[in-house]
Amino acid sequence: MNELTVIQATQGLLRHIQTTFQNKNDSLAVVIGFDARHQSHEFARLAAALFAYEGIHVYLFDSTTVPTPFIPFxxxxxxxxxxxxxxxxxNPKDDNGYKVYWENGAQIISPLDAQIAQSIEQNLEPWKDKAWNLNILQDKNSKLISDPIEKIRDLYMSNLSKLCYFPELNASTPLKFVYTPVHGVGQPYAERSFAAFPFQPSIPVDEQKKS
Structure with missing residues (x-):
């Protein structure tokens, strides 16, 4: 996976979205997030710019890494x-990947995956003046790019707290939990999740907190 393959995949996905949702072309929107792997942020921004240049609103988690469930949410x-x-x-730290979710919040499956793959094959040539051009992401006046982190983080935790049926019991329990981040992006969100239930703060493995 590299910048070219990300651009090609994004161009194909974008065209398939435009074709599938022709009746919504004036209100199309996508969300893009990334983890802490090498070049994840750069790949996310390359994809976001292409959508924005095509007039599609991009909710880009640009300011921080996010856990994967934030995307379908x-x-x-x-x-x-x-x-x-x-x-x-x-997967190993040298790997990276590009997960795609559809409007129902689920990862793509057959036959949709094959349709998108076909669209990618038809859009392999990087689009002139758009591919690798991140200028639109720097445009403070653009209404096509926004970072939803605060809104989504609060909504996610609010929804999560509704799944807690015994908050008083949780708050008073002497149980202690150890959380092992394994150098992923989960530490700050795990802390909020424990607070949402509301358990005592988890005990992190300090050596694994840095993503």
Missing amino acids: TVKQLHCQAGIMVTASH
């Missing part, structure tokens, strides 16, 4: 047509 909450998460999940 945002797709549903903000009524996006698709979501992209740049991550290789549990």
Whole structure:
């Protein structure tokens, strides 16, 4: 996975979105997030710029890494047509990946995956003046790029807290939990999750906190 393959995948996905949702072309939106892997942020920004140049609103988690579940959650909450998460999940640190979610918040499956793959094959040539051009991301007046981190983080934790059926019991329990971040992006979100339930703060493995 490199800048070219990210651009090619994004161009194909973008064209398929435009074709599939022709009746919504004036209100198309996608969400894009990334983890702490090498070049994840750069890959996410390359993809975001292409969508913005095509007039599609991009909810780009640009200010921080996010956990993968934030992407399908945002797709549903903000009524996006698709979501992209740049991550290789549990795979070795040298790997990276490009997860795609559809408007229903689920990862793409057959036959949609094959349709998008075909669209990628039809859009391999990087688009002139758009590919590798990140100028639109620097445009403070652009209404096509926004970072939803604060809104989505609060909404996610609010929804999570509704799944807690015994808050008083949780708050008074003497149980202690150890959390092992394994150098992923979960530490700050795990802390908020424990508070949402509300358990005592977890005990992190300090050597694994840095992503």
